[in-house]
Amino acid sequence: MNIVNRFFLYLVLLPSKLYQKMGINTVQLASILSIKLMMDDRRPNTMHQANKRKQTKPISGATIGTMLVSALMGSFFLISFFVGSEMLTRFTIYFSFFIFVLSSTLIADFTSVLIDIRDNIIILPKPVTDKTFVVARLLHILIHISKLVVPMTLPAFILLGIRNGLLALPPFLLMVIAATLFTIFLINALYLIILKITTPEKFKVIISYFQIFFAILFYGGYQIVPRLIGKAVLDNYTINTASYAFFIPSYWFAGGWEFLHSFQFSVPLITCFLLSIFVPLASIYIVIKYFAPSFNQKLSMISGSEGESMPVIVSGIKQPRPKNSFINTIANLLTDAGAEKMAFLHTWKMTGRSRDFKLKVYPSLGYILVYFVMIFLRDKRPALSSIKQNSNTEKLIFISIIYFSSLILITAINQLMYSDKYKAAWIYFTTPIAKPGKIISGALKSLLVKFYLPIIVLTFFGAIIFEGPRVIPNLFLGLCNQLLIIFLIGYATIRNLPFAQAQNLSKSSFMRGLLTLLIPGTIAFLHYSIYTFMPVVIILSILSCIAAWLVMDALKNKGWEIITELKEGY
Amino acid sequence: MEPIIELKQVTKSYGAKTVLKGINLTIYPGQVIGYIGPNGAGKSTTVKILCGLISDYEGEVIVAGIDIKTDPLAVKRRIGYVPELAELYDVLTPAEFLGFMGELYGMPKALAEDRMIKMLAAFGLEANADQRMDTFSKGMRQKVLIISGLLHNPDIIILDEPLSGLDANSVIIVKELLHKLAQDGKTIFYCSHMMDVVEKVSDRIVLINEGAVIADGSFEELQQQQGNQSLEKIFAHMTSKDSLSDAADQMMRAFEN
Numbered sequence: 001m002n003i004v005n006r007f008f009l010y011l012v013l014l015p016s017k018l019y020q021k022m023g024i025n026t027v028q029l030a031s032i033l034s035i036k037l038m039m040d041d042r043r044p045n046t047m048h049q050a051n052k053r054k055q056t057k058p059i060s061g062a063t064i065g066t067m068l069v070s071a072l073m074g075s076f077f078l079i080s081f082f083v084g085s086e087m088l089t090r091f092t093i094y095f096s097f098f099i100f101v102l103s104s105t106l107i108a109d110f111t112s113v114l115i116d117i118r119d120n121i122i123i124l125p126k127p128v129t130d131k132t133f134v135v136a137r138l139l140h141i142l143i144h145i146s147k148l149v150v151p152m153t154l155p156a157f158i159l160l161g162i163r164n165g166l167l168a169l170p171p172f173l174l175m176v177i178a179a180t181l182f183t184i185f186l187i188n189a190l191y192l193i194i195l196k197i198t199t200p201e202k203f204k205v206i207i208s209y210f211q212i213f214f215a216i217l218f219y220g221g222y223q224i225v226p227r228l229i230g231k232a233v234l235d236n237y238t239i240n241t242a243s244y245a246f247f248i249p250s251y252w253f254a255g256g257w258e259f260l261h262s263f264q265f266s267v268p269l270i271t272c273f274l275l276s277i278f279v280p281l282a283s284i285y286i287v288i289k290y291f292a293p294s295f296n297q298k299l300s301m302i303s304g305s306e307g308e309s310m311p312v313i314v315s316g317i318k319q320p321r322p323k324n325s326f327i328n329t330i331a332n333l334l335t336d337a338g339a340e341k342m343a344f345l346h347t348w349k350m351t352g353r354s355r356d357f358k359l360k361v362y363p364s365l366g367y368i369l370v371y372f373v374m375i376f377l378r379d380k381r382p383a384l385s386s387i388k389q390n391s392n393t394e395k396l397i398f399i400s401i402i403y404f405s406s407l408i409l410i411t412a413i414n415q416l417m418y419s420d421k422y423k424a425a426w427i428y429f430t431t432p433i434a435k436p437g438k439i440i441s442g443a444l445k446s447l448l449v450k451f452y453l454p455i456i457v458l459t460f461f462g463a464i465i466f467e468g469p470r471v472i473p474n475l476f477l478g479l480c481n482q483l484l485i486i487f488l489i490g491y492a493t494i495r496n497l498p499f500a501q502a503q504n505l506s507k508s509s510f511m512r513g514l515l516t517l518l519i520p521g522t523i524a525f526l527h528y529s530i531y532t533f534m535p536v537v538i539i540l541s542i543l544s545c546i547a548a549w550l551v552m553d554a555l556k557n558k559g560w561e562i563i564t565e566l567k568e569g570y
Numbered sequence: 571m572e573p574i575i576e577l578k579q580v581t582k583s584y585g586a587k588t589v590l591k592g593i594n595l596t597i598y599p600g601q602v603i604g605y606i607g608p609n610g611a612g613k614s615t616t617v618k619i620l621c622g623l624i625s626d627y628e629g630e631v632i633v634a635g636i637d638i639k640t641d642p643l644a645v646k647r648r649i650g651y652v653p654e655l656a657e658l659y660d661v662l663t664p665a666e667f668l669g670f671m672g673e674l675y676g677m678p679k680a681l682a683e684d685r686m687i688k689m690l691a692a693f694g695l696e697a698n699a700d701q702r703m704d705t706f707s708k709g710m711r712q713k714v715l716i717i718s719g720l721l722h723n724p725d726i727i728i729l730d731e732p733l734s735g736l737d738a739n740s741v742i743i744v745k746e747l748l749h750k751l752a753q754d755g756k757t758i759f760y761c762s763h764m765m766d767v768v769e770k771v772s773d774r775i776v777l778i779n780e781g782a783v784i785a786d787g788s789f790e791e792l793q794q795q796q797g798n799q800s801l802e803k804i805f806a807h808m809t810s811k812d813s814l815s816d817a818a819d820q821m822m823r824a825f826e827n
Contacts, residue, residue, distance in 0.1 A: 031673035035662070042661040042702070121657040125621040126674040127646040 071151035091254030104214035171260030185283030216366030343442030402478035425500030437558030480544035580629035604772030650724035708735030
């Protein structure tokens with residue numbers, strides 16, 4: 001156990017006498033907590049699990065990593081102290097950031113770290129009272145949250161101390177604690193609501209959608225809001241005039257700080273102060289009193305239903321088997337029968353149903369959408385007319401839209417090989433498949449249809465509406481180049497079969513990363529430089545189309561020797 | 571002799587679905603109970619009630635004279651539970667995990683340490699005591715789980731498919747171990763689908779189907795009631811409505827076109 005964990009453990013176990021009075025077995029409490037902290041330290045960092053695929057094998061010291069990341073996040077929040085006209089507004093923005101980021105982090109951590117359903121099988125059959133177990137869980141949550149909150153608020157503490165003097169700090173500390181309690185309540189309430197309206201099996205899926213949504217919202221908000229509003233407006237903005245201010249929890253905490261710092265006995269500030277203290281206290285009371293016990297029950301339901309729910313067998317009546325579906329028709333059109341079609345359909349279904357895949361790919365889809373919006377918001381005046389006047393800007397926007405969309409595909413391709421159920425890849429090896437290249441090309445085609453076709457349709461319509469038909473040759477070249485890029489990347493970098501690799505066993509390949517950026521970058525640059533030479537564009541489109549076809553064909557014909565990154569054990 | 575486990579009219583439902591429909595069982599010390607039944611019959615639910623994992627059941631469960639509802643801790647102290655799935659904290663090492671188990675049972679550290687090392691050695695795992703279990707095979711994890719259920723020397727041992735993943739030699743060790751534990755006066759509650767093992771290790775076989783006990787007695791008694799055949803056949807006869815060989819025939823007919 002590292003020093004951070006040991007310190008926190010020591011701290012939370014200080015009131016041992018009190019725990020004993022409450023009827024808690026402190027020996028068990030200490031041992032549950034220390035084992036939990038030990039496991040936290042060996043778990044991959046959940047905060048950035050989505051971005052981090054590569055892990056060196058035995059993870060230790062994950063705690064330090066998490067703390068560094070949250071310190072970094074905390075430094076971002078400091079922006080809020082440089083906008084607005086007075087402290088109340090700045091703190092409102094700060095606490096909004098704080099509550100938002102903390103809750104989006106905790107949403108992930110609650111399922112994966114803090115509420116481990118294995119506890120039900122491992123700890124509950126042991127002679128541990130419910131009270132001891134619940135307190136252990138709460139203290140574990142407390143430690144975990146402290147490890148996030150302390151580094152996250154540290155930058156603000158330093159800035160405040162320098163700018164407003166040391167007297168500004170104690171009220172801030174109090175408000176941070178209150179805001180944290182409030183966030184815990186939010187997460188608990190959210191979890192309970194989700195558990196109420198859905199089955200435990202779908203619970204994790206929904207939580208992961210929340211994570212995706214939060215990630216996109218955060219990124220989008222961070223990028224777009226300042227551009228929309230403008231620095232001058234932001235600098236003069238004050239929350240005091242807004243009538244809805246009292247409905248924003250972060251305003252309470254800001255007001256609470258203002259009150260404690262300035263001792264102005266004005267009605268709004270006192271109201272804020274009272275709200276900031278009593279709402280979190282009341283909510284944490286509700287959590288302990290009502291949520292924590294039912295939480296355990298609900299969670300045992302989650303684990304219970306996994307083992308016990310039986311498949312519903314509809315006896316007698318034959319279920320109508322699904323006929324040739326839409327996607328089957330597309331598969332028939334685009335792929336050769338056999339392995340390639342199988343891979344196409346398999347990839348289609350897996351990408352639609354695997355939680356892991358969605359969690360990793362969908363946020364990047366969102367980021368790219370945000371980027372599109374940003375391009376159009378860059379000029380604050382109506383963008384389209386100015387684009388038409390400036391052909392260089394037009395070219396740049398066109399090229400970046402076309403080629404940035406290949407990033408979506410590249411993200412999807414990078415994720416294609418990985419799966420939790422990578423062992424199920426035995427199906428590729430026990431079936432008589434002569435050319436695994438066909439599996440790869442089928443999978444790539446599936447990704448193209450799923451992630452690229454909608455974008456093509458959108459950009460084609462958009463471009464033709466805004467630019468007129470003269471843009472068609474360039475669009476066509478862009479499309480062919482995209483296909484070429486995807487098949488080139490597939491040809492050059494894929495060394496495994498779809499969904500056949502364990503997530504954390506991958507070794508980082510510098511060459512692969514470089515290639516996947518270099519190929520689209522180079523092609524985009526070439527396209528940019530010949531953009532206005534129509535004949536060249538048309539000739540290159542045809543050449544690119546042929547090249548894409550050839551590369552795809554070469555990929556299809558690749559044999560087993562390319563599958564070099566298989567884990568041992570097959 | 572005082573019964574060690576008594577279930578009286580135990581009923582449990584999940585929503586509208588009744589999983590246990592009034593189970594009555596009286597078990598005496600030193601018995602090896604083979605608890606069998608088809609999937610979904612209510613085996614796991616019974617086990618979870620005995621371990622104190624489920625408390626919202628109806629009826630009475632008395633373990634060693636203590637009602638599990640009034641003093642679950644006293645009951646839990648006397649039970650060792652080996653869960654079905656290889657559920658353990660696999661980022662830990664066996665030494666850490668078992669040490670943790672020992673602490674939860676309130677065992678003195680030195681005793682737990684000593685016993686754990688001896689038990690790991692008996693299973694041939696002493697060299698792996700300080701390796702993280704995420705690299706372990708299924709059989710190795712199962713051995714650690716079995717040790718975790720026995721470490722505190724419980725009077726009652728509940729095992730849910732304890733042989734899954736074990737190699738043939740380890741199976742022999744575990745079977746022999748069960749025998750010796752029973753001779754030592756411990757009560758063993760053995761849930762399994764492997765009929766041949768249940769037939770050999772159990773003194774008494776309890777067969778449940780759709781939440782009710784449909785047969786209860788030693789293997790010989792069951793043979794007397796159901797005809798002189800293997801437990802597998804008796805099981806099939808009592809729990810399946812359709813003829814099972816028909817299913818195999820159907821399977822073969824699928825090749826015909």
